Amino acid sequence: MTDVNCIFCRIAKGEIPCSKIYEDDKVLAFLDLAPVHHGHALVIPKSHHKDMLEVPSELGCAIFAAMQKVAAAVVKATGAQGFNVMQNNGLAAGQTVFHIHWHIIPRFDDDSLEMWEQGSYPDMATMQAMAAKVASYLEN
Ligand code: 5GP
Ligand code: ZN
Numbered sequence: 001m002t003d004v005n006c007i008f009c010r011i012a013k014g015e016i017p018c019s020k021i022y023e024d025d026k027v028l029a030f031l032d033l034a035p036v037h038h039g040h041a042l043v044i045p046k047s048h049h050k051d052m053l054e055v056p057s058e059l060g061c062a063i064f065a066a067m068q069k070v071a072a073a074v075v076k077a078t079g080a081q082g083f084n085v086m087q088n089n090g091l092a093a094g095q096t097v098f099h100i101h102w103h104i105i106p107r108f109d110d111d112s113l114e115m116w117e118q119g120s121y122p123d124m125a126t127m128q129a130m131a132a133k134v135a136s137y138l139e140n
Contacts, residue, residue: 022066026047029042036113
């Protein structure tokens, strides 16, 4: 459940220091060393899982509960008006550390950060066809 070459496994084991915010038996949270805003935190399971498709869903409750606690604390500590929860899967999505983690990013009314640009579908039929295609790949 740990990968000796994984930086976040090494942080979870205490081999590499971090600015720890929160810890329980399954989850650890610490500050990102390259923050979008000061207070930008990372929440990780202590066990090694590459991404959303590999993390056991049983861990979801512990991770979600920790994210709620950490996000509330980050908001209070920074005086943020809101926060983003981000989680990147794969190189194409910007994942650089292949031990799943959730970013908690404090946001401010005047920070004018654009997280992404949104597009549109040419018509409803195209949108419905995409929904049907995705649904056809769902496993029960
Ligand atoms: P990703 O791009 O994979 O979603 O996010 C990885 C994040 O981990 C980046 O925001 C990066 O700044 C942060 N990071 C990478 N290495 C370390 C480290 O050794 N310590 C800490 N605290 N953050 C790290
Ligand atoms: Zn790991």
